[in-house]
Amino acid sequence: MPVLWLCLIVLAIAIVGFVLGRQRALASAAGDVRQLHSLPNYYGWNVFMKVSVPAFGLMALWLIAQPIVIQSNISGMIPDTEIREGSNINLVMAEVRRTATGLENAVALGAISEDMASDANADTTDMTARLKDAGQVVTSTITQPILAAAQAYRSMTATGALLMTTLVVAVAIGAGAAAFMQSHKDFKARNVVEKGILVMLVAAASVAILTTIGIVLSLVFNTIEFFQLYPAIDFFTLLEWAPSFSGRGGASELGILPLLWGTLYISLIALLVAVPVGLFAAIYLSEYASPYVRGIAKPMLEILAGIPTIVYGLFALLTIGPMLVSVFGQEGVGWMSGGRSVMTAGIAMGIMLIPFVSSLSDDIINAVPQAMRDGSYGLGATQSETIKQVILPAALPGIVGAILLAASRAIGETMIVVMGAGAAARLSLNPFEAMTTVTAKIVSQLTGDSDFASPEALVAFALGITLFVLTLGLNVLALYIVRKYREQYE
Structure with a gap:
């Protein structure tokens, strides 16, 4: 039954x-x-x-x-x-x-x-x-x-x-x-x-x-x-990712370093986009915007957080990629040969992370005691000087924690990478080349005709636990910094 x-x-x-x-x-x-x-x-x-x-x-x-x-x-x-x-x-x-x-x-x-x-x-x-x-x-x-x-x-x-x-x-x-x-x-x-x-x-x-x-x-x-089934020393030291689906594993080269490099590189590009924009938006909303403007702008900004990641992937593939090719492709400086690249995925992922960084930073800046602002104004400082020399230094631990949490979110992203960065596992400093990440390879290794108990399928779990340890470390560090900041002002 x-x-x-x-x-x-x-x-x-x-x-x-x-x-x-x-x-x-x-x-x-x-x-x-x-x-x-x-x-x-x-x-x-x-x-x-x-x-x-x-x-x-x-x-x-x-x-x-x-x-x-x-x-x-x-x-x-x-x-x-x-x-x-x-x-x-x-x-x-x-x-x-x-x-x-x-x-x-x-x-x-x-x-x-x-x-x-x-x-x-x-x-x-x-x-x-x-x-x-x-x-x-x-x-x-x-x-x-x-x-x-x-x-x-x-x-x-x-x-x-x-x-x-x-x-x-x-x-x-x-x-x-x-x-x-x-x-x-x-x-x-x-x-x-x-x-x-x-x-x-x-x-x-x-x-x-x-x-x-x-x-x-x-x-x-x-x-x-x-x-x-596969040596751990090779997994963590080989510079090549070349799984073979012949037989029961064939002569696969399953080195994680190219995937880790792609993951960290794309995440770095995403943070370079999201952190300045999100932080500046948070400063404006918390310190400069009127209640009316804040009531409209903040929900509009946070709408970005509700967009599915597959939509960001399509945006990267259909809009960001062709735009970059027109500037850096063969018709431009010749650095970029296709629409899929680290820069394509990084920019799309950075746009996705903007409301994440903005909301957390806004809450952290608003948590700075008003007495610190009043004291700065009482000493004759302007609003911009107060923000630069008082508010941001006081909120810096919390902002760093928000950035680390955003980094964890970027490291775990999959769909944007699959559609915007390509599937090539390589070690390169060129941000206009196609690369891939750990999460994208987890998806590809668990889909296909290989036996679930084969090395090519089981490697997804080794990739997953490596990614788990990496993001767990970032989350623990971020929570430690945020809690230390809260204890300082509560």
Whole structure:
């Protein structure tokens, strides 16, 4: 049974339990609400919670544990002869899962019969041809051990789904019956429901922390797996990025330095555009603009923050690139051969970051105590002298923090780079050449026909954790500077 249908069944049982629990509580008090310990709805919510929480909790644990258990059992069925040179058990398991999915889809499409899909002695060449004819993605020729493992995988997955459905429905009905029997006028339903809600709120507050931990762990484990297939020293020292999709990795050169250089170079161009414009806009809005002008200009400026990055990418490709080519291309000084370049992506990204720098800097400048301005004016300083010699030095730590946060945002940008900077991984100082970044290569490495467990796909996780460490360091430094500034003036 599909998980969606199972969820709907559990919700239906919970709703029925809500109605019956409420009615039973009222019946125990002979319809007199004043004799109940809690309001009638609390008795219904008590049943609803005790049906849904255990059932959905069991479902979530089952969905997490089942793939791990099945993979552990199936991997023991695969002989060492199937693990070819340059391969590993994860690559073979990827083939098993792909074949099992192909069998399932082919049966659903009627391309093969259920008996044939379950036949342990089926001809592998014929099976491969039938699956390909049905439009299923499989390897060139399915071997007998892979086919047997895929059949076992499919069988165990179906059995697990049936057991999960049975147990979840049984738990929902059993918990609902127990909660229904508790629905009596003397039962403290309100206390139970409020404690349950408190637990749910704590769980909701923990989602962000658990999600972060899960992301980090997934990056770490897959990065470790990548470095088991590819030397870490080469990854961090090679000056070439040339992934090969032949075989199980081929002779790939996966050096991160060209990607890091492109990332930092484009981010630097973006900051050179965004910081002066954003900072000057913040100074004007906070110190010179009238309330009326500020009320119009600030929202108009922040509209830029709501534009999707794909639109900035199109703007870079269709407007900024041709404009730069007309000035620096063959008709101009001859420095630029195409519309995609570091400068194209950097300018578009800088425009995107202007409201980011402006809003943060504006808030920081406004946080400078008015007494410092009054003291400067009292000593005879003009407004411009006060801004230059008093306000900006006082706000400098916070402005630096805002710039570092903007740098983190620039380093993590993808779509503008993909459309404006190109896909060439190179080490060059020419800002009019096409380059690429870490984020763009993460996207390209995870799209294509390579096996997910191959070095070319796993390298995306190594790139991701490198980028994560880089941006985390910038964010920590920025938050430290901002907090130190706030402590100074609060």
